[in-house]
Amino acid sequence: xxxxxxxxxxxxxxxxxxxxxxxxxxxxxxxxxxxxxxxxxxxxxxxxxxxxxxxxxxxxxxxxxxxxxxxxxxxxxxxxxxxxxxxxxxxxxxxxxxxxxxxxxxxxxxxxxxxxxxxxxxxxxxxxxxxxxxxxxxxxxxxxxxxxxxxxxxxxxxxxxxxxxxxxxxxxxxxxxxxxxxxxxxxxxxxxxxxxxxxxxxxxxxxxxxxxxxxxxxxxxxxxxxxxxxxxxxxxxxxxxxxxxxxxxxxxxxxxxxxxxxxxxxxxxxxxxxxxxxxxxxxxxxxxxxxxxxxxxxxxxxxxxxxxxxxxxxxxxxxxxxxxxxxxxxxxxxxxxxxxxxxxxxxxxxxxxxxxxxxxxxxxxxxxxxxxxxxxxxxxxxxxxxxxxxxxxxxxxxxxxxxxxxxxxxxxxxxxxxxxxxxxxxxxxxxxxxxxxxxxxxxxxxxxxxxxx
Amino acid sequence: xxxxxxxxxxxxxxxxxxxxxxxxxxxxxxxxxxxxxxxxxxxxxxxxxxxxxxxxxxxxxxxxxxxxxxxxxxxxxxxxxxxxxxxxxxxxxxxxxxxxxxxxxxxxxxxxxxxxxxxxxxxxxxxxxxxxxxxxxxxxxxxxxxxxxxxxxxxxxxxxxxxxxxxxxxxxxxxxxxxxxxxxxxxxxxxxxxxxxxxxxxxxxxxxxxxxxxxxxxxxxxxxxxxxxxxxxxxxxxxxxxxxxxxxxxxxxxxxxxxxxxxxxxxxxxxxxxxxxxxxxxxxxxxxxxxxx
Numbered sequence: 047x048x049x050x051x052x053x054x055x056x057x058x059x060x061x062x063x064x065x066x067x068x069x070x071x072x073x074x075x076x077x078x079x080x081x082x083x084x085x086x087x088x089x090x091x092x093x094x095x096x097x098x099x100x101x102x103x104x105x106x107x108x109x110x111x112x113x114x115x116x117x118x119x120x121x122x123x124x125x126x127x128x129x130x131x132x133x134x135x136x137x138x139x140x141x142x143x144x145x146x147x148x149x150x151x152x153x154x155x156x157x158x159x160x161x162x163x164x165x166x167x168x169x170x171x172x173x174x175x176x177x178x179x180x181x182x183x184x185x186x187x188x189x190x191x192x193x194x195x196x197x198x199x200x201x202x203x204x205x206x207x208x209x210x211x212x213x214x215x216x217x218x219x220x221x222x223x224x225x226x227x228x229x230x231x232x233x234x235x236x237x238x239x240x241x242x243x244x245x246x247x248x249x250x251x252x253x254x255x256x257x258x259x260x261x262x263x264x265x266x267x268x269x270x271x272x273x274x275x276x277x278x279x280x281x282x283x284x285x286x287x288x289x290x291x292x293x294x295x296x297x298x299x300x301x302x303x304x305x306x307x308x309x310x311x312x313x314x315x316x317x318x319x320x321x322x323x324x325x326x327x328x329x330x331x332x333x334x335x336x337x338x339x340x341x342x343x344x345x346x347x348x349x350x351x352x353x354x355x356x357x358x359x360x361x362x363x364x365x366x367x368x369x370x371x372x373x374x375x376x377x378x379x380x381x382x383x384x385x386x387x388x389x390x391x392x393x394x395x396x397x398x399x400x401x402x403x404x405x406x407x408x409x410x411x412x413x414x415x416x417x418x419x420x421x422x423x424x425x426x427x428x429x430x431x432x433x434x435x436x437x438x439x440x441x442x443x444x445x446x447x448x449x450x451x452x453x454x455x456x457x458x459x460x461x462x463x464x465x466x467x468x469x470x471x472x473x474x475x476x477x478x479x480x481x482x483x484x485x486x487x488x489x490x491x492x493x494x495x496x497x498x499x
Numbered sequence: 500x501x502x503x504x505x506x507x508x509x510x511x512x513x514x515x516x517x518x519x520x521x522x523x524x525x526x527x528x529x530x531x532x533x534x535x536x537x538x539x540x541x542x543x544x545x546x547x548x549x550x551x552x553x554x555x556x557x558x559x560x561x562x563x564x565x566x567x568x569x570x571x572x573x574x575x576x577x578x579x580x581x582x583x584x585x586x587x588x589x590x591x592x593x594x595x596x597x598x599x600x601x602x603x604x605x606x607x608x609x610x611x612x613x614x615x616x617x618x619x620x621x622x623x624x625x626x627x628x629x630x631x632x633x634x635x636x637x638x639x640x641x642x643x644x645x646x647x648x649x650x651x652x653x654x655x656x657x658x659x660x661x662x663x664x665x666x667x668x669x670x671x672x673x674x675x676x677x678x679x680x681x682x683x684x685x686x687x688x689x690x691x692x693x694x695x696x697x698x699x700x701x702x703x704x705x706x707x708x709x710x711x712x713x714x715x716x717x718x719x720x721x722x723x724x725x726x727x728x729x730x731x732x733x734x735x736x737x738x739x740x741x742x743x744x745x746x747x748x749x750x751x752x753x754x755x756x757x758x759x760x761x762x763x764x765x766x767x768x769x770x771x772x773x774x775x776x777x778x779x780x781x782x783x784x785x786x787x788x789x790x791x792x
Contacts, residue, residue, distance in 0.1 A: 078697050079618035086609035086668050093665035094631055097639035097646075104641060154533070160526045169779065170534045173541070176775035176782070177768045178726035180743045184750075184764040185540045188547060188757070196559050198543055372540060380783055433635045436728045440747060454729075457637050462733050468641050475637040486633045493629055 098479070105472035119473035128448060129474065132456035135363055136481075139434060139452065143367050143374075144427035148420060150371065151378025155386055156408065158379075168383070172376035179373070183440030186369040190356035200353025207351040216257050216302060219347045222249040222283045225293045232344030239312070239337035243273050246340040249283035249293045250302065258282060258300055265301035266325035276330040276340060280305050280322050301326020305346045309338040359449035362442045366450060369437055374430070378423045385419030386412070421488070429485045432478060453478055541768075547761040548574055555757040574762035584763060586738075587745035591767075593656050594731070594741055595724040598663040602720045603713055605664070606671025611701050613672065614679035615687060625676070631669040639666070640733055647734065654736040662734060663724050671716055674788055678712030679705055715785035718778045722771050742767040 108115050123129045154171060158164040174182060191197030194204040219234065221227030226237045227248065240246045245268055265281035280302045283292060290296035304321060307328045311317040317338060320328040330340075356365050389412065397407050413420075435454040442450040453474055461471025546560040549570045554562075563569055578584050612618070613625055643662060647653040652661075682705065690700050706713070728743040735744060746763040749756055775782060 075616065076618050079612045079616040079621075082608045082612035082616065082697070082701075083624075085605040086672060089605065089661075089665045089668055090628075090631060093643060093661060094634065094639060094669075097642035098634065100642035101638045154530075157526050157530055160523055161530055167530055167534055169776075170537050172779070172783075173772070173775065174537070176722055176771045177541075178728065178743055178771070180726070180728050180747055181544070181764040181768045182540075184746070184760055185544045187750075188761070189540060189543060195557070196555075198539065198559060198561060201559055201561070372537065377786065381787065384783075384787055429633045433637065439728070440750060454635075454637055457640075458729070458733075461641055462644075472641055475635070475640065478635040478637050482633045482635060486630050489629055489633060490626055493626070 101472045101475050105469065105476050107469050107472075109467035109469050111468065115469065119469045120477075122470055123473055123477065128451060129453075129456050129460075129470070131448065132451040132453050132474075133477075135451055136432065136434075136453045138363060139367065139370075139431050140428055143370050143431045144424050146367070146371050147374045147378045147427055148382075148424050150375040151380075151382050151423065152416075152420070154375065154379040155383035156412075158383065159386065168376075168380060171379055174373040175376050179436035180440055182369055182373055183437050186365060186372075186437075187357070187441045187443075190365050192353065192355050192357065194353045197353070197356070199356065203353045204351055216250070216253045216305070216347055218252045218254060218257075219250045220252040222251055222292055225249055232347055233341050234347070235310070235339050235341035239339050240276060241337055242276055242309075242333040242335060243271050244276065245271055246276060246278040247293075247295075248278065248280040248307075248340075248342060250280060251283055253282055253302070255286075259303060261324050262300045262303050262326075263324040264297070265295045265299045266327055267295050268327045268329070271329075274331065274333050274335075276309050276333060276338060278307075278328060278340065279326045280307070280328065280342065281326040306343055308341045308343055309333055310341050311336070311338060357441070357443050357446055359446050362446040362450040366437050366441050369441065370431070370434065374427060378427070381423050382416065382419055385416050389415045422492075425485050425488050429482050432481050453481075544761055544765055544768075546570075547757060548765045550574075550758075552756070552758045555761075574758045575766070578759065578762050578766060581759075583737075583745055584742070584766070587740050587742045588766070590656060590735070590739055591725060591741035591743075591770075594659050594663070595721050598660050598667065598724045599717050599721045601660070601664045602667040602671045603717050606668055606675050606716060607706065607709070607713060608701070609668070609672045610675030610679050611697075611705050613676040614682075615700075615705075616697065628669050628672050632673060634666075634669075636662075636666050636730065640730075644733060653734065654739060656735070656739045659731055659734045659739070659741075662730050663727065667720050667723065671720065674716050674785060675709065675712055677788055678709055682708050711781065711784065712788070714778070715781040715788065718774060718781050719785040722774060722782070725771055 104111065105119055106114060106116060108118075124133070154167075158167050161167065188196075189198050190200075192200060194200040221229055221234045228235055228237045234248065234250070236246050247268075265279055268277035268279050271277040279295060281295060282300050282302055284290075285296055285298040287298070290299060301324060302322060303324045303326065305326075305328075306319060306321055307330060308316045308319045309330045318330050318333055320330040322328045354361065356362075393411050393415075394407050397411055402410070433454050434452055435458065438450050438452050438455045439458070457471050457474040457478070459465050460467045460474065465471070543560050546563050547555060549572065550560060550563065551569065551571060551573060554569045613621065613628075639662070643658075644653060647658040647661075652658040686704055686708070687700055690704050695703065725741075726743065727741075728747060731741050731744045732747070735741065742763070746760065746767060749759050749763065
């Protein structure tokens with residue numbers, strides 16, 4: 047530019063400090079601005095603005111686009127089960143995920159001011175932001191697998207549970223055939239009743255060697271029963287390496303400790319119980335004269351606690367939201383943490399000097415000063431959560447997909463994933479656009495306020 | 500908590516500093532646990548990717564701590580000899596790099612216009628950009644699939660790039676405009692007195708001074724495009740698909756091919772993680788500037 051320019055020193059705000067142009071130079075400036083803007087305007091016009099208009103119009107046409115259907119697609123959206131589930135889930139997402147991320151980020155940001163390794167902590171929490179939601183989805187799908195031998199979450203739950211619960215479980219056990227034992231709904235019992243004062247043995251098979259506890263010892267025959275007692279041995283009727291006679295307590299057969307044995311009276315009530323010792327022996331004492339059935343209740347042979355079916359319809363959305371929080375809590379932490387560092391600390395110090403406790407300092411001073419940042423984080427997360435796609439597409443197994451559905455996934459399914467209904471797809475896209483409108487308005491207002499400052 | 504302890508008067512000091520000490524220990528403990536929770540998922544994926552299919556089908560990744568012998572790079576070896584994966588890795592680069600370059604160039608040009616040129620309707624146009632920041636890309640999927648079909652670029656890398664550039668621009672313009680307005684006006688005026696044209700000012704003053712901002716944008720846009728799955732899922736075919744799409748197509752048989760999945764997912768993370776750890780300061784800056792201004 048060749049115009050003469052009055053030197054403008056110390057112009058405060060930049061931008062608008064150009065001399066007032068007149069006539070032709072004004073048009074010239076317009077052309078220059080246009081030159082700088084042209085590539086962006088072409089892209090935004092052709093590939094963003096035009097498609098918005100197209101999609102709005104398209105949403106009033108039928109699946110194939112041939113006929114005008116008015117509001118039909120919008121009515122379908124709220125009456126069709128699958129789309130309605132998607133909309134309901136999106137509401138749940140918006141209510142839970144942004145708030146959870148913001149609160150967690152706030153807690154992290156406040157706490158990390160007190161530690162020396164704050165940078166390392168920030169990096170660790172923020173790192174998931176860098177990876178794709180696909181990778182995060184693969185990670186969480188693996189972690190929440192149902193089989194506690196494969197999924198780390200259920201593995202942890204089962205470990206904790208068995209540390210506190212009784213741990214003598216012999217899954218898969220069965221009575222040796224032809225030796226007077228019956229099995230019914232998991233219970234192993236004597237076929238016929240036994241008089242008190244006698245012996246009932248339980249040779250069992252079908253137990254995995256690794257479920258026999260280390261404390262188990264060589265099986266021993268029970269000591270002779272006295273009056274009012276029922277005695278016997280529960281053992282694994284297998285000699286490791288082969289050999290032995292079925293139903294005999296041979297050398298090399300282990301007793302099964304910790305098994306509950308019930309003496310069931312004729313009326314079906316449990317008269318008394320006992321638990322087997324390391325050699326597999328039990329002694330049920332204090333029985334009245336009479337005949338009893340001796341039974342090993344099903345609890346002995348349960349698989350035990352196997353964790354939670356995380357990827358089932360019931361929990362799937364919760365798991366996906368958790369994976370979202372894993373990714374985005376770092377964003378909110380970093381934003382809030384930088385907001386915190388910009389706050390004037392003297393106010394907080396003054397309040398502390400006046401005897402305010404940490405909680406009051408936080409709620410009365412820090413939080414209000416932080417509120418602009420908190421709003422930014424919250425609005426950004428809402429915009430982001432509404433469009434959530436990848437995680438919901440990747441994490442649920444086929445059976446739980448309908449329960450996990452969200453608008454963006456439904457939009458993809460009906461328009462590209464086999465639904466072949468681009469009318470409904472367009473309506474769903476416009477619904478998403480309408481849902482982000484409030485956030486857009488907040489963004490514009492915030493921008494205007496900042497300009498006026 | 501040393502702050503309050505040093506500021507309170509008299510007898511409270513000792514009690515407070517003891518409290519502060521306990522408090523500090525507690526905070527450290529809590530954050531260590533949180534950090535472990537945050538690391539476990541990535542660690543788990545990484546260790547899974549180093550185990551054979553057989554091991555993965557019968558036991559969890561944490562068993563490597565007791566039997567480290569099961570670790571193997573077999574999965575990566577077979578992955579890297581799989582033409583679908585290596586091809587999609589190249590596609591990812593061919594999509595992410597040009598997208599980033601175009602977004603940065605077009606965003607910087609427009610950002611300069613919004614920051615330093617005066618033209619009618621500028622403020623309104625800027626508000627349009629801010630509105631577009633939040634537009635969900637779902638609204639463009641159907642019309643652009645049709646448009647690209649007509650143009651014969653549906654399924655090509657070129658189409659995906661166009662899509663990403665368009666939807667990357669609002670953020671780019673907004674971010675760079677905010678940075679460029681902070682450049683001191685005297686510098687521009689000085690250049691103008693020396694007779695520099697707007698183009699020369701842009702190239703010789705704005706671009707060098709806006710370096711950190713441009714780096715922030717570039718890193719952000721690169722990671723964004725690299726990690727995209729939705730756009731690529733619709734706009735690419737088996738020849739032009741990036742890693743994310745190639746990997747997700749393995750998901751249907753989860754469990755039987757955990758080896759491909761975990762190694763593939765980790766492979767797709769390697770580049771973003773390197774970029775993140777090398778340039779995380781810029782990445783954070785992009786987020787801060789993009790949403791706070």
